[in-house]
Amino acid sequence: MSTSADTTAPPLSPLPHDTEGLKQSIRDAMVRFVGKDPKQATQRDWLDATSFAVRERMIERRLLTRRQFDAEDVKRVYYLSMEYLIGRMLEANLRNTGILDETREALAQLGQDYDEIVAWEDDAALGNGGLGRLAACILESLATQGYPGFGYGIRYEYGMFRQQFEPYRQVEHPDNWLRYGNPWEFPRAERKYPIRFYGEVVEHHRNDGSVHYSWEDGEQILAMAYDYPTAGYGRRNVNNLRLWGAKATRDFDLRYFNEGDYIRAVADKSQSESISMVLYPNDATAIGKELRLKQEYFFVAASLHDILDRHTELGYTLDDLPHQVAIQLNDTHPAIAVAELMRLLMDRHGLHWARAWELCRQVFAYTNHTLMPEALETWPVDLMTRVLPRHMQIIYRINHEFLEMVRRRFPGDEERLKRLSLIDEEGGRNVRMAHLAVVGSHQINGVAALHTELLKQTLFADFYQLWPERFVNVTNGVTPRLWMIQANPELTEFLGEKIGHDWQYDLERLRALEPWVADPELQQKFQQVKRKNKERLATLVRERTGIRIRTDVLFDVQIKRIHEYKRQLLKLLHVIELYNRIRDGENVPPRVVIFGGKAAPGYQRAKDIIQVINEVADVINHDPQVGDRLKCVFIPNYEVSAATVIIPAADLSEQISTAGFEASGTGNMKLALNGALTVGTLDGANIEIRDAVGEDNIFIFGMTESEVVAHRARGEVPEAMLAGRPALSRTVEMIEQGYFTCDDNATHAELGHYLRHQDPFFVLADYPAYREACERADALYAQPECWNTAALTNIARMGYFSIDRTVRDYAEKIWDATPEPVAPKRNGG
Ligand code: F58
Structure with a gap:
């Protein structure tokens, strides 16, 4: 008798996609997951039961997609965005999975009105406007066209506020969209990464004369993964959107516990979990608040950790990074990723600066969505130094190397150096995140032809002069x-x-x-x-x-x-x-x-x-x-x-x-x-x-x-x-x-x-x-x-x-990625 556990991937037996099969699944889900007798069920219960029946079918395809990608040496594209304006998920998932009509009929046979049921779902409004909706469209298209493309973002507990007029002026009400739970998400308790803030950088001098840095102390918060499968339309590909939620670490409260202040300890816990609490509802202005910076770093650090873990789990080396991984920065909100990847490659993996920088630049690309000065993110150097001390050091070094290069090309042009610097020295010292994103990326794109031209002529004119080949246009699209x-x-x-x-x-x-x-x-x-x-x-x-x-x-x-x-x-x-x-x-x-x-x-x-x-x-x-x-x-x-x-x-x-x-x-x-x-x-x-x-x-x-x-x-x-x-x-x-x-x-x-x-x-x-x-x-x-x-x-x-044209443009001009459609199974499903 064998005692070792059987960890081979089980063959998946496809669930039925016909009306009868769906009806059965919905009824089963009502009992097993919702825990109700169909006779007692409310319309919201039917919404949940139907969602569970659909998600079973999606996750099946998700696993098949993943197995295929793992087996086939594919290049993966990661889309880093603070916002995903998704809307309701049930109808979208039914439609893309190809079981909308059957489900409508199944519900009718169960005595339920499909249109009334879907209307119970709250919109997933994890975004402000165009930028967030674009991210949602891109994920849907990646799956539809079979690209190995994955989204990373934040699982805000409160999405975009609900607007009321009282009676004429806008009043905001919280959007507690997760109030009744969410059937679409898979919490991954095992995918938790500690994220550090504050603390200090310690210098270690090695015998060979080299210096090594470590970031220590400060405060740690856990980022926990929640997965949302994203189905392609008319294909079996199902990709994944991974959103991070903040959790307090278990030892969060040691200090207060020891002092016997149990209540204070538990109250502090909710403070550290506030990082993923709410979406900032600003559209065209940058906010400059400490919590926002922490949100940005929180999701970037968790995502990069996850990406590198997957990369090494698949047996690749760091030298393989540019061939296996492309990371798209949706605006500057995730731009701190440039410094974070440098930190990981050097401090954790022991790479030298030059090699780490080369890899970084080959992996990242940056999409700009605005020319408006008030929307361009800058962070006070003091704040950055306090919250992310090691990153601030790395940014200084990036800036130093960069400006040295500019000096060699334009000797004596001090004004140009000031304009290009990652640090704005006027009116208090601030880190210009757009400059960090440009310097750390191999391609920079605007989102329409005029916009890209204006980027080249105005906002990024000096950068364009340095690296004209890095600027490309990718006009937006809609699904x-x-x-x-x-x-x-x-x-x-x-x-x-x-x-x-x-x-x-x-x-x-x-x-x-x-x-x-x-x-x-x-x-x-x-x-x-x-x-x-x-x-x-x-x-x-x-x-x-x-x-x-x-x-x-x-x-x-x-x-x-x-x-x-x-x-x-x-x-x-x-x-x-x-x-x-x-x-x-x-x-x-x-x-x-x-x-x-x-x-x-x-x-x-x-x-x-x-x-x-x-x-x-x-x-x-x-x-x-x-x-x-x-x-x-x-x-x-x-x-x-x-x-x-x-x-x-x-x-x-x-x-x-x-x-x-x-x-x-x-x-x-x-x-x-x-x-x-x-x-x-x-x-x-x-x-x-x-x-x-x-x-x-x-x-x-x-x-x-x-x-x-x-x-x-x-x-x-x-x-x-x-x-x-x-x-x-x-x-x-x-x-x-x-x-x-x-x-x-x-x-x-x-x-x-x-x-x-x-x-x-x-x-x-x-x-x-x-x-x-x-x-x-x-x-x-x-x-x-x-x-x-x-x-x-x-x-x-x-x-x-x-x-789909937009995504192909990104794939060809920026990511060098190819579609990997999942082969259809023989007997349907
Ligand atoms: C929008 N930006 C552009 N920003 O205004 C619009 O022209 C474009 O079509 C769209 O992006 C997609 O490219 C936009 O929606 C935001 O909402 C940001 C949210 C975070 C703070 C700064 C603005």
């Missing part, structure tokens, strides 16, 4: 699985009937639609689909705001974070002008204007804008003279699940940022893919969208980036833009005189004053062109055949903006 197949099932079916389903894997194939864009029958069907989607949105609007909107008019949509540069105020000025024209008896084309988006809690100007939009909307929506010719709604708590309802219903997509400020935008892509026409500036990816859809199928307006620069240089007072523009003047006056408010004249007056005298994003300067663009849109909408032709042409030409 058609969520943003078309799931969000717009009717349009998906419509496309399927006309051009088949190949586009679901290769979005360029939407081009097959082009020959039919003017076909009356097709147009009629398209219009019916839009109308149904508008009805779905009208229901959401009624449920969330109580406002009733008609569905036979133009839906004009601006959904994104609230920011001055995104110019929600430009849309608002237009709304007020329309209101005035209606009241003046003019026959303006009817429309519904829809806003959605959150403001950073400390961003007062953005909150003022929300408040004023809500107040203006309230006046308009209750004015009997206006009736249903104009409605304005601000949908509270804009989130991924709401976006899937709003986007398919839109006719007009507002992409009206001041040129030069929106790095790319991705909402612009989602909306155009769903057949909305864009009214937009020549900013970010709007330019590439215009190139793709053609000038006649988009409403471009306003100053270009270089015109904005020239305009700013002229330094005109914004108020001057009002001269000779009576309608615009009247609008601004109404705001500043408090026409739309009963009790808060101050906020309105302030906002009016801001427009007149500051207007840093040139709302007034661009307004005439904007109004004219909106009128072009109205005129086209009045000719349904022309509008529908343009809308269908947009859909047909959006193939380039698939996230």
